[in-house]
Each structure stands twice: as C-alpha cells, then as structure tokens.
Amino acid sequence: MTTSRGRRPGSPDTRAAILESARTLFAARGFAATSLRSIASAAGVDPALVHHYFGGKDDLFVAALSLPIDPRAVFAQFAAGEVEDAGERLVRGFLSVWDDPELQPSMVGFARGLIEPSATEMIRHGFLRVVIWPLGDALGIDEPGRRMPLVASQMIGLVMLRYLIAVEPLASMPPDDVVAIYAPTIQRYLTGDLPPLP
Amino acid sequence: MTTSRGRRPGSPDTRAAILESARTLFAARGFAATSLRSIASAAGVDPALVHHYFGGKDDLFVAALSLPIDPRAVFAQFAAGEVEDAGERLVRGFLSVWDDPELQPSMVGFARGLIEPSATEMIRHGFLRVVIWPLGDALGIDEPGRRMPLVASQMIGLVMLRYLIAVEPLASMPPDDVVAIYAPTIQRYLTGDLPPLP
Numbered sequence: 001m002t003t004s005r006g007r008r009p010g011s012p013d014t015r016a017a018i019l020e021s022a023r024t025l026f027a028a029r030g031f032a033a034t035s036l037r038s039i040a041s042a043a044g045v046d047p048a049l050v051h052h053y054f055g056g057k058d059d060l061f062v063a064a065l066s067l068p069i070d071p072r073a074v075f076a077q078f079a080a081g082e083v084e085d086a087g088e089r090l091v092r093g094f095l096s097v098w099d100d101p102e103l104q105p106s107m108v109g110f111a112r113g114l115i116e117p118s119a120t121e122m123i124r125h126g127f128l129r130v131v132i133w134p135l136g137d138a139l140g141i142d143e144p145g146r147r148m149p150l151v152a153s154q155m156i157g158l159v160m161l162r163y164l165i166a167v168e169p170l171a172s173m174p175p176d177d178v179v180a181i182y183a184p185t186i187q188r189y190l191t192g193d194l195p196p197l198p
Numbered sequence: 199m200t201t202s203r204g205r206r207p208g209s210p211d212t213r214a215a216i217l218e219s220a221r222t223l224f225a226a227r228g229f230a231a232t233s234l235r236s237i238a239s240a241a242g243v244d245p246a247l248v249h250h251y252f253g254g255k256d257d258l259f260v261a262a263l264s265l266p267i268d269p270r271a272v273f274a275q276f277a278a279g280e281v282e283d284a285g286e287r288l289v290r291g292f293l294s295v296w297d298d299p300e301l302q303p304s305m306v307g308f309a310r311g312l313i314e315p316s317a318t319e320m321i322r323h324g325f326l327r328v329v330i331w332p333l334g335d336a337l338g339i340d341e342p343g344r345r346m347p348l349v350a351s352q353m354i355g356l357v358m359l360r361y362l363i364a365v366e367p368l369a370s371m372p373p374d375d376v377v378a379i380y381a382p383t384i385q386r387y388l389t390g391d392l393p394p395l396p
Contacts, residue, residue, distance in 0.1 A: 115313045115358070123363050149365045150379060157355025160313070165321050167347045180393040181348060185383050195378040 015053050017043040022064040027118060031061060031126030058130045068106045069097060071131050079138035086139045087187025088179055094155060095175045098163060111159050128152065141190045150189035158182060213251050215241040220262040225316060229259060229324030256328045266304045267295060269329050277336035284337045285385025286377055292353060293373045296361060309357050326350065339388045348387035356380060 021042035025034045036057055040047040054060040062070055078093030079086075097103055114123055132152055136144020162170040162178070170178070188194075219240035223232045234255055238245040252258035260268055276291030277284075295301055312321055330350055334342020360368040360376070368376070386392075 115362075120363055124365055128365060146367055149359055149368050152365070153355040153359040153368065154352055154383070155355070156358050157351040157353070160354050160358075161347055161351040164313075165318055167322055167326060167350070169344055170347050170351065177393045181387075184386070185352070188382070189379075195375045 014043075014045055014049060018045060018050055018053060018060070019064055022060050026061060026064055026122050026126060030121035030124075031129065036060065061126055061130050065110065065127070066106075067110055068103045071097075072134065075131075075135045075138060079135065079140075083140045083191055084187075086141065086190050087185070088183040090135075090139070090151070090186055090190075091155075091179045091182045092175070095178060098159065099175055104163065108163055111164060136190075139190065147189055147194075150194075151186055154182065154185055154189065212241075212243055212247060216243060216248055216251060216258070217262055220258050224259060224262055224320050224324060228319035228322075229327065234258065259324055259328050263308065263325070264304075265308055266301045269295075270332065273329075273333045273336060277333065277338075281338045281389055282385075284339065284388050285383070286381040288333075288337070288349070288384055288388075289353075289377045289380045290373070293376060296357065297373055302361065306361055309362060334388075337388065345387055345392075348392075349384055352380065352383055352387065 018039060021039045022034075025039055025042060034057075036050050037047050039060070040050045043050075050060065054063055062072065074093060074097055078089045081089055098107055113119060114127065128149070132148050133144050136148040136151075141147055158170070158178075161167045162173070216237060219237045220232075223237055223240060232255075234248050235245050237258070238248045241248075248258065252261055260270065272291060272295055276287045279287055296305055311317060312325065326347070330346050331342050334346040334349075339345055356368070356376075359365045360371070
C-alpha cells in the first residue's frame, strides 16, 4: 500500500479516489480486464479498502456509473410479478425513472456518456452484464443473455428518441401511451416465439 | 458574390466549399433555420451555383451527410409493395445496407456522428424530416409523422446494439433471423393498432 499521496485510509477522499480510478480503468481497459487490485493500486490504497467501501466489483462498477439511482434496486422493484406482464412492468418501471424530473437530467447525461465510442467496452462487458442481464434473471425469463439484448435494443432507441433527441410525438407522450406502444414489443422479446437464437 | 478566396465558379472546390459551409451551418443552426442563400454566402459563391450543384435544400442536406449511399434512393427500392409486408421489407432493406462490408464502416461513422449531442437539432429537424418521414409516405402508411418515430426508435436501437456496441447474439446474427425478430415489431408500428397518438 502506498501512502505517497498523503491520503489516510478511511478519509472521505479515499472513497472518491477509488471511484476515480475505477472510472478511469473501466473505461480504458473494459470491465472484464479490470481487477479490484489494479483499481486499489491506481488509487494508492489497500485493496481491503475497496472491499470495505464498495463490496465487490459489480457494486464498484455501478457506483462508478454515477447514476442518481442504483438501477439494480429499481429493477428489483418491478421485476417481481408474473412473467406474462413483465413487458408492461419493465416499460412502466423504466419510465418511472426516466420521466422523473429530478432524475432525468442525470439519466440523460449518463445515456450520452454511454453512447460515446470510448464507452463501448464498458457497455458490452460491464453495463449489460452487471445491470441488464440480471434483470432478465429477476424477471424469470428463459435465456436472458440472448433475449435481453433485444429488449435493450428497443429501450435504448426509445431513450434516444424520447429523451435525447426529443422527437415528437414520443417526447411529450403520456407514459400510459408509451407503455401501450412498447410493452407488447418488450413482452415478445422477453417471452415470445422467436427464431432459435445462436 | 465574393471571389475573395480566388475560387472560380464551377471549379471542383466550389462544390467542396458549398458542402463544407452546408455542414457547418446545418450543424450550428439546424436544418430549418439554414437557408441556401446563407450557405452560398458562407461559401463565397453565388446562390445559383448551390442550385446548380445540389438542386434543393433537401438534396444538399443529404449530400452534406456524406453517406456512402443516398438513403432516399435505397428506401425507394424497398418501399414499393404491399403495406402488409412493409415491416419485413424495411428491416431487410436496412440490413442490406448495414451488413454490406463496403458500406458498413462509413454507416457506423455516420451513426456515431448522429448521436453526438451537437447533432440533435440536425436529426430532429433535418434527418428525420428529409429522410425518415418520407419513407413512411413511400411505404403508404397512415400518419407517417406519428408512426415513423416509433420505427426509428427500434431501428436506431438495433443499429446501436448490432453495429456500434456489437453485442451478441445480435452482432453476428444472420440477417434472416434479425428480420424474423424485428419485422413484426416494425410492422405493428407502421400499420398496427396503437393508442391514439397526440
């Protein structure tokens, strides 16, 4: 453990330094290739402190996303229920976060960051694996790793049109109408008959 | 007309100068607020030359996108046919461009440019109005300005996942399977029963 930066273990800026190193390394090397040990080393702290502040690598990754909410906690709220209604619950839960005026600005900032070319690796092996695929497990669907990318392809496009580009009529459409349009699409991707996926 | 840059009317770099001015002004002011006259003025050429090289504002806009193909010509090819099959034709025609190894790199570059925050105005009032909404007219659907944003929300998300982020199984899925998954979604957005759109 190096203390060359004069940072005391447990001081408030230890946590910030770990987060900063995590963001830098996850972005530069991708999620899979970044170890907690390398993050600790880059932050100049003992690896045990990383565990102390953030638990495991998944938790540190989610913390490094700087979202206003932990998406896994939100997902857990609407994942419970019958799988036949999962499409509607997923779209409605998604809108409850994105349409919230207090959360929306930071969600839009987050989405803009995700679509940077430099974020590609972090999405492919981090965000999707840590946040999105487990949602499929929580919803109780078969083959979440194969079906959730289809769900993501619709929800990302909806975010782009409704919130980032703000195209009408999507931008100001009441949530119930958005649900009526998109829930059947999502339900089919979650549980419908699809060609055998590779 | 100014000739201060020493550019002769009709010389090859006149065309390039017009395109450069068009890109700059469309991006800075948006499609609606940019006149052909202001583009001519910024390029230091007579407005008649803009018409000579590019026809109208829509054509100049499409030329300024620097796509490897004119999307309107490609759309015209697969727009013809029964509206009941429009979803399948649209997804298949879309993939025929995006999966083409010669076209794909520049299409990916184009898509990355479109999702920059600075491109928002150009998409909302330019790309969608000049390229995407007319496709709805060509396909013969009702209310293209209301239904095509739904189509765009799915196709943009598919582009993100299959080509930009390259998430499996979408990234290497055979085109026929992509069509089987997405054509019913697109068909419903084009012609299906939806809640009354605002």
